Amino acid sequence: MPKNSVHNRLLFQSLFYVSALGLWQVLAFAGLLPEKLLPAPSRILGTLAFNAGLKSFWMAIGSSLMRIAAGYSISVAAGLAMGFALYRFRALQETLSSLFLALQAFPSICWVPVALLWFGVNDAAVIFVVVFGSVFAIAVATNQAIRNVPPIYLRAAATMGSRGWHLYREIIFPAAVPNILYGLKLGWSYAWRTLIGSEIIIAGFGLGRLFQEGQKAGDMSLVFAVNVIVLAVSLLVDFGVFGRIEREIRHRWGLEGSG
Amino acid sequence: MNPAGSTSSSVLALRDVSKNFSTRRGELNAVTDIRFDVREGEFVCVVGPSGCGKSTVLNLIAGLDRPDGGSILLDGRPVDGPGPDRVVVFQEGALFPWMTVSENVGYGLKVQKVPAEELDQRVEKVLRLVHLDRFASSYIHELSGGMRQRVAIARGLVLQPRILLMDEPFNALDTQTRDLLIEELRAIHSEIRNTVLFVTHNVREAVYLADRVILISFRPGSVRNIFKIALPRPRDPDNPELEAIVRGIVGELHEEVEKAVAKEFGP
Numbered sequence: 001m002p003k004n005s006v007h008n009r010l011l012f013q014s015l016f017y018v019s020a021l022g023l024w025q026v027l028a029f030a031g032l033l034p035e036k037l038l039p040a041p042s043r044i045l046g047t048l049a050f051n052a053g054l055k056s057f058w059m060a061i062g063s064s065l066m067r068i069a070a071g072y073s074i075s076v077a078a079g080l081a082m083g084f085a086l087y088r089f090r091a092l093q094e095t096l097s098s099l100f101l102a103l104q105a106f107p108s109i110c111w112v113p114v115a116l117l118w119f120g121v122n123d124a125a126v127i128f129v130v131v132f133g134s135v136f137a138i139a140v141a142t143n144q145a146i147r148n149v150p151p152i153y154l155r156a157a158a159t160m161g162s163r164g165w166h167l168y169r170e171i172i173f174p175a176a177v178p179n180i181l182y183g184l185k186l187g188w189s190y191a192w193r194t195l196i197g198s199e200i201i202i203a204g205f206g207l208g209r210l211f212q213e214g215q216k217a218g219d220m221s222l223v224f225a226v227n228v229i230v231l232a233v234s235l236l237v238d239f240g241v242f243g244r245i246e247r248e249i250r251h252r253w254g255l256e257g258s259g
Numbered sequence: 260m261n262p263a264g265s266t267s268s269s270v271l272a273l274r275d276v277s278k279n280f281s282t283r284r285g286e287l288n289a290v291t292d293i294r295f296d297v298r299e300g301e302f303v304c305v306v307g308p309s310g311c312g313k314s315t316v317l318n319l320i321a322g323l324d325r326p327d328g329g330s331i332l333l334d335g336r337p338v339d340g341p342g343p344d345r346v347v348v349f350q351e352g353a354l355f356p357w358m359t360v361s362e363n364v365g366y367g368l369k370v371q372k373v374p375a376e377e378l379d380q381r382v383e384k385v386l387r388l389v390h391l392d393r394f395a396s397s398y399i400h401e402l403s404g405g406m407r408q409r410v411a412i413a414r415g416l417v418l419q420p421r422i423l424l425m426d427e428p429f430n431a432l433d434t435q436t437r438d439l440l441i442e443e444l445r446a447i448h449s450e451i452r453n454t455v456l457f458v459t460h461n462v463r464e465a466v467y468l469a470d471r472v473i474l475i476s477f478r479p480g481s482v483r484n485i486f487k488i489a490l491p492r493p494r495d496p497d498n499p500e501l502e503a504i505v506r507g508i509v510g511e512l513h514e515e516v517e518k519a520v521a522k523e524f525g526p
């Protein structure tokens with residue numbers, strides 16, 4: 001895609017969002033929106049600014065980020081290992097792959113009662129739910145990605161003498177990386193949703209606690225302010241982390257312009 | 260010659276090799292009683308109608324597949340699985356897109372744990388041989404089709420295989436590029452005198468390159484005839500003698516193609 005049209009698209013997008021926010025602001029200003037239920041963007045911004053001065057606000061964000069980091073890392077490590085194990089051992093493929101597929105679609109919030117009974121109300125419970133909410137998506141996608149590696153790569157590597165561990169590390173894994181990345185991205189969005197969901201249900205934790213506070217106090221601007229934080233983290237990870245890696249891979253493989 | 264018909268200098272020997280595939284329409288006897296030798300430094304071409312089992316034979320030699328009967332000997336020892344002494348150059352799409360040109364070419368050496376310094380030297384040398392030294396750090400998608408096949412050839416040559424197996428490596432190329440690569444392949448062979456088994460369906464190409472041309476019959480695939488090409492090198496593609504040999508082989512090939520058409524489309 002020519003650079004110019006990328007710029008134009010960015011310009012168009014920002015124009016759209018700025019005018020939508022502007023309209024919202026004007027409507028709120030004109031008193032056309034119920035302030036208690038839908039506070040003006042300026043008020044939400046004000047609440048954010050105010051909270052940014054509070055240590056407890058940053059502690060809440062920090063503790064949520066710690067839990068997602070722990071939960072997601074475990075999911076990635078375990079998911080990749082499970083995906084490879086399924087490929088490597090036929091018996092596992094035949095028995096576990098359908099179970100994993102089902103668990104991937106299983107509503108992760110259903111793990112909350114299990115977690116509470118096993119671990120009690122603590123970090124471990126939240127992390128457990130996050131892991132179980134995302135690990136199966138990563139495992140299934142990894143397994144698919146490896147199974148879809150074009151056989152010609154394996155044949156070519158074999159005639160050059162590659163086998164065993166070397167074949168996995170140097171050929172199968174890198175050949176599968178573009179599709180594995182898709183699984184990691186899916187797993188991330190599952191993990192993040194599950195974290196916020198379980199923090200709200202279990203309460204007293206991180207961003208979930210802030211939601212609770214806003215709700216109890218009937219402070220809709222706080223609720224929206226926390227939403228802004230949740231959205232910001234989603235965007236940051238999606239575009240800042242995954243987007244970057246994806247661009248790098250597409251560039252290297254020459255996949256630009258093919259989707 | 261010993262009773263099996265092989266000479267002491269034969270690198271590769273196929274003895275009554277056969278291979279069946281089970282398909283939905285039943286058992287398919289793809290090749291049968293395949294028997295030929297390839298000697299040290301020889302350039303041997305295999306021609307035959309499409310579907311006669313050329314790739315099947317090549318895969319058996321490469322060890323990517325196992326024969327159902329007969330034996331395949333490399334330097335007198337039975338072939339057991341794939342290995343770097345019998346590298347295959349495939350038709351297309353076998354280069355690794357996540358590696359640069361030099362990483363692709365160095366991969367086989369890395370598998371063999373060749374020290375980094377020696378690896379770099381050998382990769383550089385072979386890239387110069389195929390005129391790609393300027394593209395060492397390019398990714399595969401940045402190369403033209405002809406350049407990609409040169410990488411594929413370099414990737415095979417760098418391992419100094421006992422025999423280089425090539426399965427219609429220039430099929431996906433336009434005629435001009437194809438002619439260029441054939442010329443390069445000829446020049447490389449005359450320089451390093453490596454042993455090559457080259458599958459093609461282009462008889463002219465085969466006669467231009469080969470010491471011997473093996474014609475495979477259609478279903479079951481079997482050696483129908485072996486033509487010795489005694490013309491001096493470098494050969495002139497317009498030489499009437501070469502023309503005559505090509506015509507002779509094409510005549511026999513057409514009989515096999517007609518058999519193939521009758522079997523595929525007949526009653």
Ligand SMILES: Nc1ncnc2c1ncn2[C@@H]1O[C@H](COP(=O)(O)OP(=O)(O)O)[C@@H](O)[C@H]1O
Pocket residue numbers: 280281282287289307308309310311312313314315316
């Ligand atoms: N893996 C396979 N399974 C079933 N049939 C196969 C397989 N590989 C090749 N064949 C069949 O064997 C015959 C020879 O194939 P091949 O060696 O690819 O021919 P060629 O390379 O000469 O065109 C064909 O009829 C083909 O359909």
Ligand SMILES: [Mg+2]
Pocket residue numbers: 313314315427
């Ligand atoms: Mg073929």
